[in-house]
Amino acid sequence: AQKVTQAQTEISVVEKEDVTLDCVYETRDTTYYLFWYKQPPSGELVFLIRRNSFDEQNEISGRYSWNFQKSTSSFNFTITASQVVDSAVYFCALSEAERYTGTASKLTFGTGTRLQVTL
Amino acid sequence: ETGVTQSPTHLIKTRGQQVTLRCSSQSGHNTVSWYQQALGQGPQFIFQYYREEENGRGNFPPRFSGLQFPNYSSELNVNALELDDSALYLCASSPDYLSYNEQFFGPGTRLTVL
Numbered sequence: 001a002q003k004v005t006q007a008q009t010e011i012s013v014v015e016k017e018d019v020t021l022d023c024v025y026e027t028r029d030t031t032y033y034l035f036w037y038k039q040p041p042s043g044e045l046v047f048l049i050r051r052n053s054f055d056e057q058n059e060i061s062g063r064y065s066w067n068f069q070k071s072t073s074s075f076n077f078t079i080t081a082s083q084v085v086d087s088a089v090y091f092c093a094l095s096e097a098e099r100y101t102g103t104a105s106k107l108t109f110g111t112g113t114r115l116q117v118t119l
Numbered sequence: 120e121t122g123v124t125q126s127p128t129h130l131i132k133t134r135g136q137q138v139t140l141r142c143s144s145q146s147g148h149n150t151v152s153w154y155q156q157a158l159g160q161g162p163q164f165i166f167q168y169y170r171e172e173e174n175g176r177g178n179f180p181p182r183f184s185g186l187q188f189p190n191y192s193s194e195l196n197v198n199a200l201e202l203d204d205s206a207l208y209l210c211a212s213s214p215d216y217l218s219y220n221e222q223f224f225g226p227g228t229r230l231t232v233l
Contacts, residue, residue: 004161033220043207045162045224091161095220103150103169104213104222106177109161 002027004094006110013082013117021077021113023092029053031097034068034075035107039089048090051075052097082117089114123212123225131231132200140195140228144212150174151193152222153185156207168193169215197230205232 003026013019025034036048049059051068059066063083067076079086089112095105124143132138144151150169154162164177168187182198191212197204207229211222 042226043229044226045209047221050221103167103174103215104152104220106152106164106167106175107162107222111161
């Protein structure tokens with residue numbers, strides 16, 4: 001069975017601070033995808049990044065960066081110079097690699113980390 | 120390109136009633152997945168519909184059922200509502216070609232059961 005753990009329930013930072021959100025996963029699949037989603041108060045899940053299990057290269061996109069370490073089953077997310085607009089709940093998710101039928105695989109989500117950025 | 124839409128936005132029901140939630144998938148997407156998100160929790164997979172048939176189901180009882188229509192829109196039906204069914208219900212659409220499991224979520228329907 002797949003499992004995603006986000007041990008940090010809530011994090012509060014002051015604007016311009018860097019913040020790292022932790023994610024640890026469990027799966028028996030040898031190929032899989034990892035995701036980060038952002039959920040603002042409006043409720044809609046906003047896709048941030050997808051990483052497949054073959055690609056351990058870390059990625060930076062603007063103020064966001066991701067650190068994928070297969071050896072420790074972790075996929076951590078860092079926001080540099082946080083802003084008030086970053087305040088939201090962030091979810092890490094895991095899925096098996098795409099089926100050969102092409103239909104999407106179910107996502108297994110963690111319980112989320114609420115990030116509060118204040119002035 | 121129209122995104123995923125859901126209706127209604129909010130809904131209040133009482134225990135024992137039945138409810139129907141609706142989802143219109145993104146243009147060109149023929150797969151719809153439904154998720155339940157209880158307060159303070161991550162979304163949990165309910166089921167998926169592909170070409171009008173159920174194509175995978177999570178750990179939810181049979182009183183959770185669904186439909187998908189020829190235009191790929193979908194309904195989630197919940198019978199005999201219980202207090203624990205209070206949650207945000209999210210649908211996600213995706214294409215059937217290899218898309219690296221990219222799923223597009225709607226804004227959700229918030230259901231309150233009293």
